[in-house]
Amino acid sequence: MKYVRPTSFILLLIIGITIAITFPATRSLSQSQMVEVNNLPDVFIKAGKTNTIAIPFQIKYGYHIQADTVNDPNLIAAELTFENIEGIDPGKLDYPDYHEFQLNGTDEKLLVFDGSILIKVDISASATLAKGHYLLPGSLYYQACDSSRCLFPRKINFQLPIEVSH
Numbered sequence: 001m002k003y004v005r006p007t008s009f010i011l012l013l014i015i016g017i018t019i020a021i022t023f024p025a026t027r028s029l030s031q032s033q034m035v036e037v038n039n040l041p042d043v044f045i046k047a048g049k050t051n052t053i054a055i056p057f058q059i060k061y062g063y064h065i066q067a068d069t070v071n072d073p074n075l076i077a078a079e080l081t082f083e084n085i086e087g088i089d090p091g092k093l094d095y096p097d098y099h100e101f102q103l104n105g106t107d108e109k110l111l112v113f114d115g116s117i118l119i120k121v122d123i124s125a126s127a128t129l130a131k132g133h134y135l136l137p138g139s140l141y142y143q144a145c146d147s148s149r150c151l152f153p154r155k156i157n158f159q160l161p162i163e164v165s166h
């Protein structure tokens with residue numbers, strides 16, 4: 001049996017751990033970047049009023065995400081949500097029109113979004129809300145797929161800047 005020097009063993013162990021850590025992190029990072037939020041609009045609202053805001057998302061080329069409506073219970077529908085901030089009320093959501101996509105090797109047609117999409121949301125500011133700058137945390141939960149496979153569901157977080165005036 002051949003003897004391995006402790007320094008060589010430690011060096012090989014460090015290289016192995018580095019590779020094991022790097023490759024899963026790279027795969028996870030690329031999956032999490034299938035959707036990006038592009039140029040969030042500055043939102044201006046008068047206290048006591050409502051504005052409709054379009055939030056832009058960019059889906060990575062070659063991929064699509066399931067629409068807000070799915071025709072297969074095993075798929076994850078896109079869902080835009082917001083955290084609660086007292087005095088700021090995100091209301092009705094208006095998702096874009098979906099289109100049908102046929103996954104390679106199946107007869108099933110998926111209802112999907114791809115490319116650049118805008119999801120509209122009505123944002124209301126209460127009449128008693130103080131004038132000022134607010135950040136409304138939001139997230140898009142989605143499942144991205146390419147032409148032959150679907151990835152695990154992901155969530156992209158963002159903060160919508162809101163300026164309230166009187």
